[in-house]
Every structure is written in structure tokens, then in C-alpha cells.
Amino acid sequence: MEINQSKVTILGIESSCDETSASICRNGEILSNFIANQKVHEQYGGVVPELASRAHLQNIVPVIDIALQQAGVSLSSVDAIAFTQSPGLIGSLLVGSQFAKSLALSLNKPLISVHHMQAHVMANLIGVNKPSFPFLCLTVSGGHTQIVKVISTSEMQVIGETRDDAAGEAFDKSAKLLGLPYPGGPLIDKYAAEGNSKRFQFAEPQIEALDFSFSGIKTSILYFLQKETKKDPDFIKNNLSDICASIQAKIISILLKKLKKAALQTGIRELCLAGGVSANSGLRKSFQELCTNNNWKGYIPAFEYCTDNAAMIAITGYYRYISNEFSDLSVSASARAAWS
Template sequence: MPVILAIESSCDETSASVCRDGKILSNHIANQTVHEQYGGVVPELASRAHMQNIVPVVDVALQRAGTSLTDVDAIAFTQAPGLIGSLLVGSQFAKSLALALNKPLIAVHHMQAHVLANLIPEDRPSFPFLCLTVSGGHTQIVLANSPSELKVIGETLDDAAGEAFDKSAKLLGLPYPGGPLIDRYAKEGDPRRFSFAEPQIPELDFSFSGLKTSILYFLQKETKANPDFIRENLADLCASIQERIITILLKKYKRAALQTGITDLCIAGGVSANSGLRNAFLEMCRHNHWKGFVPPFEYCTDNAAMIAITAYHKFLDHQLTPLSVSASARAGWD
């Protein structure tokens, strides 16, 4: 029963998790609130916060798991992609720990981990399955044939869906992070009140840059005629923007399911915490008699549990990493 200590530090959350024999025993996350006043993540501040948080976060994760460093069989960490300064804090800490304890090291790709977060709950998909991974920096449709055989069959050609949420929120004057606020206000609004452009991208790829431009021009036009337009229509605007983003995502996802014939479907990534997307996805699966899987909220956003479960499967496959490995801001899939 291998015990894995995993560390995640790709952006602005410092997280550590302990996994034993594929079961998550702890998943501790330290969030960084310093970025709120700047309207986005400041890389230098994120790196400094990781340096302050990483030791106590690992200590809490071990305590909550009821284990110690001597019980650990391998050290895992996020290698890529992400903010390079943040990644370096986690990777150097993990490498130092592995060297000091003479334990194996396992490097994990952040996006692979988001997909395999669906293997954490007991109610999990069977291989092969599809996963729509939606985050602030990525939007992908992934075909998973096994924990080690993942293939991107569709992805965004420009901006990610999560960025579309956050940039739209900024245009609406909502504070950072704005994506969850759009979800909150959308529950009170009419999703068909306003219409925004839907990009016509072939095959299974996505595009969100045109949608952002459509929203920008629409708001500029309406607020010129009525300066209070956004305030007076905030709920309907949020609902309409969210509806369009979800429609774009699920239309391509449905096409991928029909093309591949796969009936076990998952979602993952930070945007999969959006209640509108979760509900629409599960309704799509019910309507088409597919099995839909959604990770618990704590495994949707960046967290070390998804790094731990991925590292667990790598450990079983003897996919260990040399200490000479380097962190990478933009590394692709293995």
C-alpha cells in the first residue's frame, strides 16, 4: 500500500496531500488573498507566498493523514504547466525532500492531474472515458484510455473558458476572482435575455476570444446609451454570458461523445465548479443516456489530491522521475 506525499504549487494555491493505496487521506490548501487588490495573480507575490506556506501546509497534510515523512514511499509534485516561480518553489521543495529522505520522486503534469481527479471518488468512470477540462488557462477535451494514456482531441485555439468568465466579470465591474460571482448572479437572471456571438470553429476545438470581444462591444454600446445599464441588468447579463459559454463547451463535448461512441463522460478543472456547467452537463448526460461524473468541489480547483492520485498510478507503473528534472511553465503532455 504505497503512501504518496504530493505538492501542488502551479499558481496561487499551496497544497499538500497524502494518498495511501489510491485513497486520499488529506488534502490541505492555503489560498492567497493578496492578489485580490490587484485584480489578478501577481507572479512574484505568489512565489513568495508559496515559500511561506509550503512547510506548514505539508506539516498539516501529514498530521491530518495521521502519518509522517518516514511512512512516505514517494514524493510527488506539479512539474508543469503554471507560473514558473510558483512551480520552482514546489519542485525544489519536493526534490530536496526526496533527496534528504532517499525517496523516489514523481513529476506530474497539472492537466493530466485534473483529468484523473475523477478517479478519486468511489463513483468513478471506467476506461475509456472522455473528460472536458475547463480552467482559467486551459480548455480541452481529453480521451483517457488509461491513467497513463491520455490524448487531447480538442482544445481552445486562443483563450480559455475560465479566462472568458474572468474577463467578462471584469467588464461587468465585479471584483477578482469574478468567475464564481458570475455563477452566483446568474442564478437570479434570465439566460436568454441577451445574446452573444458563438464562434464557428471546426471539429472539436474551441475559441473564446471572439465571444469576449462581442461582450465588450455590447457593453460599450449599452452603457453609452445608459450608464447604469450594467447595474440594472447585472443578473441577466451574468446569466446570458454564462449560458453562452456553457453552450459552446457542451456542444463540442456532445460532438466528441458521438464521434467516439464513449458513454462515460467527466468534467474537471476550476470552471467545473460552476453550478451552471455542472447542472447542464449532467442534464446532457441524462438526456443521452450517458454516465456523467463530476468531482467534488475540493478536487475541481487546483489541489494536491489530484497530484497524489496521478502520482499513485505513476508509482504503480514505475514511472519515477530523476532529480535532474526541471519545472516548466508551458510543457505539453508527456
């Protein structure tokens, strides 16, 4: 099929976890990116899968309608439907995938399935300031931590990843140990801005190659807090900012040491961040300092494109559309689909 790249309009749908999001991308430009958050999970200290999928059922139609209205686009003018196929909560994924398949079938439009983590990487191609190929992307979220070598929009290679827990999980679990409400990662970032990052030290895992491990640092933080609160029950309350700053500094150090190692090994001088944790102000600052100090070019998506959102699905769908990479209606949602 010959494609006119100047007239491509993509509807992107994201429903991998607890945000229902829809976005319109036209000619590679994001026209709208609407997200409906689910506050119900806060009282449970984490996402409840059944409640998440029910909320997606309620939200998906109005969210898509709002995205279309904000973009000034009619549903009939959309050229293709892109959706998150994997990974994520299976119930949540099923809502988005089944809706996208039904919409594509009823409108007789092409369907494009998208891997959630590849879409996070592709968020760096939104806007004017884009990296050149090849580039390295440190992708950090609540469920994944990876270093990706990006050769083109359709060719990516994971060259390093976590062997156990993700960095985002380390932030959230540490916050829980500190008694902070869910989601705790952003609160650690908030308190860290006021603290001394060198006051407390935590164990750093010695993992070979470019892989990561965060289970050890969680254990180190747990034992540290148990020891200190046994001596002083108010230790956390009286030292919260310094504890948060020290935890954040250690996690960031682990991440950027491996990214620097990857850049030196590959000789690639264009580096990107992606994923929900890339919204962390401490990580963003340290990443830019790393790039500046080594004369590398650094790129970070705007905050709204870091956490789960449909714009990253739509931009991925756009590049797949112009490359004739489509899915058929037999494609199914998968909670843990392999990187492809």
C-alpha cells in the first residue's frame, strides 16, 4: 500500500495499567493526549487489577471522545487505530485491545498493536527536538528497567535489563517502608529535593555487564530503617528528607553508571530517558549532567509523555503505519509478551 505520509492520522489507545488514555497523532505531531486517572487505588496502597479494568470500561468511550474533540478530528478521518497490546495488567489490556479491534473492524481501518515499553522509547520522537539514530535509551518504570539500543523506529535491542525488581518498584517500596502514601515514588522525589543525599549510605549491587538489580538495595533500606527506628521511633519522621535524598541518589547512581558504561561500550553519543521514572526531577538533572560532562547529547520527553499515556502509542503507531507494519484481528493482549 502506498502511503501519503503528510496525511496520516492515528488514534492511539493506552490501557496497560490504571490510566485510560487516548491520543491523536497527525503527520507525527501530537494533537491531543487525554488521560483519565483512577484515584480509587490510593486507599489500597497499589493498583487493584479488577478495579482498574472496571474503570477502563467506564472511561474508554468518553476518553476517546474527548481526545477527538481536543484534536478537532472526526473518528471517520482517522487512518488507523493503535493500541497497547503488552505488557501490563491483562484485564486492563483486554479492555483497550478489544475496543481497538472492534473500532478498527467497524470503521474498516487498519489495526496497529504496540509494545508498551517500545512506546516509552518512541516518546522521545515526539516534538521538534529528536535524537538521531542510533541512540541509547534508559527506560525506567514501575515494572521495567532497561537499556535499549535504538537503531531505527522499527529496530531496537535490549542490551541491559533488571534481573529482579525495577527501579520504579524500588522507589515505591522504599516509600512504603517510610510510611508514605501510594504512589510513593513522586513523594520521595519531593522530599529528596530538601535533603542531604550523602548523609546515609545503602548497598549497591555488583551486577556484571549492563544488567541491573534492585532487590538488594530494598533489603538494605529495610534493615537500615529497622535498626534506626529501634533506637529512635521517630527516626523516619525526623530525618525524612535526608533518607529520601539518600535513597534517590543511590538508585540514580545505579541507573546512570550502567548507562554510562553502555555509552562507552557502544560509542553511541546520543542518550535518552523514558518511562514513568524519567519524570523524577533528580534523575532528569543527573542525566543531563552526565551528558554534559561527557559531551553527549541528552533527550528527555516532556513530563506528560513520561508516565503511561496514549501519545507514545499514537507516535509509535504513526511510524508503524508509514512502514506498513499492521496487525490483524487475531492479535491478542498479553500480560508479559516478549520484546519484539
